[in-house]
Amino acid sequence: MRAFADLYAALDETTKTNEKIAAMSKYFSTAPPEDIAWAVHFLIGRRPKRLIETRKLVGWAIEEAGIPNWLFGESYQAVGDLAETMALLLPSAQASSDLPLHYWVEERLLPLRAWDDAARRNSLIDAWRQMSEGQRFAWNKLITGEFRVGVSQNLVVRALAEVSGVSTAVLAHRLMGDWEPTADFATQILAKETADADVSRPYPFCLAYPLDGSVEELGAVGEWQIEWKWDGIRSQLIRRGWRTFLWSHGEELITERFPELEAVGGLLPEGTLLDGEVLPWKDGAPLPFTQMQRRIGRKELGGKILAEVPVVLLAFDLLEWNGEDVRERPLEWRRQKLEEIVAGTASDGHLVLSPVLDGTSWEELKSTREQARARGVEGFMLKRRGSPYRVGRKRGDWWKWKINPYSVDAVLMYAQPGSGRRASLFTDYTFGVWNGDVLVPFAKAYSGLTDDEIRQVDAFVRNNTIEKFGPVRHVKPELVFELAFEAIQRSSRHRSGIAVRFPRMARWRTDKKPEDADSLDTIRALLPKE
């Protein structure tokens, strides 16, 4: 546990990519494979299913700390992180554990789920007593499943590549899909050669960059393949070994949630891997994404929901063909084969080819793009002709050219403290718009401000609180922000009757007074026609 807690502290201490990679390389080159497997598992953000109710864990920590519940609550408000609050409040550490990470995970962490409360309590208290403060913190993070330390999968891959000499593309692929964090696995990922035998394993997704400059800077329009940018669940549909797997971009295996697409998989030629978006779809057009959320939330998919919210895979790329990895082949080649496969699959409408748009000039495309909102898409995808299918987010070949978001001027109404690095700063805001002369809460937003602006808003909140409800402050209606969002829907769950997608703060409108903010009527006018 010592090396792992040190690694956690080292990663936590720096914002510099190279230092993070160096810290991980050092760990990977010295830790035993059993520990490396678990470290990779946690570092790339995987976590065990919930092991224990947080309430119980906290209860035992409070007991061990010997403080009243309310004082734990006050402390938590100041820290903003549960695992850390517990680590800071436990009695001063008298020891430090030399036992390896895999011992702690396999013998002490995972069994928590099966044990009764008495055994859990004894084991956890004993664990805390064996650990230093830093170890307790990392350990608590593992238990609460909030182990995040600001490294992306990409950085983990780079560190593994440094230690093993295997290329990052191969390593990224080895880390995809469903694997068990065992010593064998660690040995395989670091091995020069492995039979990459797992039939379910997807490829790392090629991700687009948002177009920041003008589209003309991309050169001639003819060098680009243009498609709509669909707002669905980015997924890979795999047919290998006469089995079908559907992986989401979040690397979740979602085959069972989409029986229609599992059926499509059964019709694909053996050794095929399609990349596309899973979308709720009816009458040749996407349904609002809120419909998809209705479906995703359900464990059991009845006939009714399947009929009301049918889905399609909108396929736009082909990564494996006849069992061969074709990611290095040029875009046109992959598109050609993809079209043949879609045409040859009697999918009953559940496999749809993402259409390629014609455009002879950027000007013409700009006017076509105006239809995006009416079509329920987010804009265009621009893919460089001749380009391979790359690993991860690389600048240059794939661009997303989104339509401008909706925007609304709204008034800050409520604020509450954030968590993690925003702990004890008021960073989570609720905004309202006018309904007559009353402000109605309309959207919550957390992102878009600079650290400096956050500090200013934080000071405002502290000095202009009208009421407190627990951690939430009701503030004087004074600050106006421009909120941007992607889509707007009617909603019976929101007081304003409106739900918006991806709201964020586009600008702090210091030039505007609260009375200049938008009204609910103006916003209702943005709703799609019934």
Added chain:
Amino acid sequence: MATLLERNPNGLYCAQGDFDIDPWSGVDRAIITHAHSDHLYAGSKRYLTARAGEPLVRARLGSDARIESLEYGASIQINGVRISFHPAGHILGSAQVRLERQGEIWVVSGDYKLVPDPTCAAFEPVNCHTFITESTFGLPIYRWLPAGTVMDEINAWWRSNQQAGRASVLFGYPLGKAQRLLAGVDSSIGPIYAHGAVEQMSRIYRASGIPLPAAAFVRDAPARTDWTQALILAPLMSKNSAWLRRFGRMSTGFASGWMRIRGTRRRRSIDRGFVLSDHADWPGLMAAIEATSAERVWVTHGYRAPMVRWLAEKGLEAQLIETQYEGERDEAGGATGAGGEAETGADGEPNGTDEV
């Protein structure tokens, strides 16, 4: 029960004696606990402070101010109220103020810490009926490691920076914290430089007989100075300034009690946080309160509400009082001017010291 002090618009006022303690605007007679600028405001007609702190108070107020001082433990009577100063262990010359009238004793702690600090006299508990305590770090999450351990961490960081070829820039209060750092680090590791705001204060310490290693003014260093071996002590407000650029490749550190919390550490975008405070931690606050044997405790600046509730649950008569003292801030100087004043000048409350 006699009330020796009351809250008035200037802070804590003694009606019988007609004087204010650490008033935040000009009054006839100001009793000063220490020279940090949230406790010492200009504009009063007369000031009274502990003798060890007089040079610092003088430096802050200028040569025209009328300042009197008393040795620790000595007392004078003002309008029938006996006043004496007792070491608070916070910074050089920091004092608790003891007031006595007709057998009733009140003590105002000012800012304090209990752990030893070679740059100032150690905190002395004073028996009293009413104790007015600060609570900057009044939550049990605040627990300090021994200063020696933190100095070892700083020394190790400095050495590793030297090996990596980068300057070690350590931020901290120019008054108090910086001198404690200067006295505590291993000066054989390499040359030490200081920002002007720090060195001005250090000179007063040296003149008061506090031994501190030499630190050169950064501004006197020749143009091609090799900073990679150096430790540079600077106020946090210099963090985003052009002044800092001269050091080239550097690692930054910040010595503050707030660095105990990961969120505040990360938010500062400083490479290393060192948990070193000149305020009492939670066990320290509790020990200090207990040592006074006071039955009544007023709690000022910091996490007042939890402290009050905790003390009340322990059977003390505890009460929260409003002040403008800020305790230890973790923010860089905002709109205030240059020099040492800006660092300790008003710049809004620290995160988390809001009334909770």
